[in-house]
Amino acid sequence: MTPFETEVAGPGTGGMLELISFEIGGQEYCIDVRSVREIRGWTATTPMPQTPDYILGVINLRGAVMPVLDLRCRLGLGRTEPSSRHVIVVIQHGPRMAGVLVDGVQETFQLDASLLQAPPAMDSDANDRFVDAIIPLEGRMLSRLVVGSLLPLEAHAEAA
Known part of the structure; x- marks a missing residue:
């Protein structure tokens, strides 16, 4: 497992996971449903x-x-x-919390962790940091994201 992994089960291990999937630019991603605090419609933000x-x-x-x-x-x-048409998924990792803008939420589902596959080695630092597993599911490929690596380090101040 990488240092960024926080999920109980990693690629190739046993146990059941409950995940939520969403779409970004025609690609499907998922995270552990326990990281989701709420899902809400798009709300205009105040730039910082x-x-x-x-x-x-x-x-x-x-x-x-x-x-x-x-x-x-x-x-x-x-x-x-x-x-x-966009959705904000409010996610939390420890004390850090933020909303992430996605094109749409797809589904929640349970999956045997043994079906997770390690992502292939690529020359992308972002891929190594953000994706910890690939899930082949019903003819689709989902990338499981590492919630802790997505959130800015400063987010703990806003969540406090």
């Missing part, structure tokens, strides 16, 4: 100066200021022009 390109801005979530990330941009796949 001196932030990385992948941070769209902040929103007020029931009194707490929370960053919203353009997940497509964070993964190095280009920028998203947010619209009402």
